[in-house]
Amino acid sequence: MGATATVRDLPDALHDDGRLAARTAGRHPAVFLDYDGVLTPIVDRPEDAVISDGMRDTVRALASRCPVCVVSGRDRTVVQRLMGVDDLVVAGSHGFDIWSPEEGVIAHDPAPGSAHLIAEVTERLRAETQALDGVIVEPKRSSVAAHYRLAAPEDRERVADVVRSLQAEHPDDLKILPGKMVYEIQPNVDWNKGRAVLYLLDVLKLDPDRFVPLYLGDDLTDEDAFRALRGRGIGIIVGRPDDAEVADRPTAAEFSLASPEEVERFLATLAY
Template identity: 60%
Template sequence: METASTVGDLAPALGSEALRQRLEGRRPAVFLDYDGVLTPIVPRPEDAVWSDSMRRTVISLAERCSVCIVTGRDRQVVQQLMGVDSLTVAGSHGFDIWSPGQGQVVHEALTDFTDLIAETTATLRERLRGLEGVTIEAKHASVAVHYRQATPETRTRVDEVIDDLRDRNRDRLTLVPGKMVYEFTPAIDWNKGKAVLHLIDVLGLTSDDIVPLYLGDDITDESAFRALRGKGIGILVGRPDDPEMAGRTTAAEFVLGSVDDVERFLSNLAR
């Protein structure tokens, strides 16, 4: 049964006896968002490079168990930022999945969205041209509009453009809001949660001795938390006093307060 908690009600994952007991005698399969989990949120997306210590921690963990990156970012961009090609990466909210053992991992529900995304990207570039603090990020199967550095007046203009584009394309595009970002994806029933369940299947992670864990910070990670309810463990990364977490409910069961806490948690798992 689905349940939801406020961020402040979640039990800390670090030092949790309840979490330790659920993992005892079983192998974790770890799914990680990138921005806000493995690296802090930064004003410019291209500057989100993980630390050397986080890189070592994740690689060490991957030697013990399955580790997959599940991100809203373009897959190839994240792989370049990480400088690692030995991890499975699901980019564009799971629309673009690559595994070192299998190459492209394609689900039958996913088709070629090149023309649709190119058209949407061109429209956004034209209508948002010249707006300070606004960045458009074209991806394999989606396009994102970042507005973290924009003024309130500019954000109002961005909202108007986004709302109009959504209303004109309800049968073709889905609007996915995130932390200071809007993203358009193809209008099919697919998200990070479905991508995680697909990866669990194709990577052979379905045995009873495996516990899937998902660590994420964004609203888009909620689909993964919900997908793992009763099957695995969802861990939200964030602080209840963060304005972006205010009033938010989550399907996660545990919480980690920062990227540093994530590194400590993953380091403990790798032992």
């Protein structure tokens, strides 16, 4: 199912007259959390997105009561370091790299044979953007991201040109995921955060009769997870409804929260 509303049309998950609680009645939540923009505010430099002590404590308290998984576009080991938590299931690189405290790395390879190409693309991206101030190239396990939030407007367009050129050279092998001031280059396979969440529901044996999955995300890449859970779980988009850039965005989520601060309050209602 696709997007059905804009963000401004959605009920607030903290003030919804009991609608979300009614959807979860009789079942335990299984909570899936994006990292940037959900557990931390969006920041200029990716390395500065360190989770607050309060949010960390709330997530830990929630994880003692129900399954909690972090699903991020970031490299999995980077998410674990920034969170300072080593006892949660983490799906990094949009679910290409999944780890659990019980099993360690969960073996799966949605893009076999792509490592050499991604390494080649990473070096090209670095070489062609190194002269552009404010551009950060972030290599990941199965992809590479080019962040341009700190770049001048003319340099942002240059980043877009470089990314488009790389895709044009490998039209069958690469796909581009645009995000918030970032382009992510991935292997062109049918894998995304939605597929990762469905995979985790299966691997973790989260019986739909006992658990209802809740997915909290803020970015366009989270829409895949919102769509994947329609009819099975609940999508909650994080973004200020008074921000025009956010408010008019079509979404497949069913509820909203305005900010990471509201996310923390919401998670606390589930944890305590």
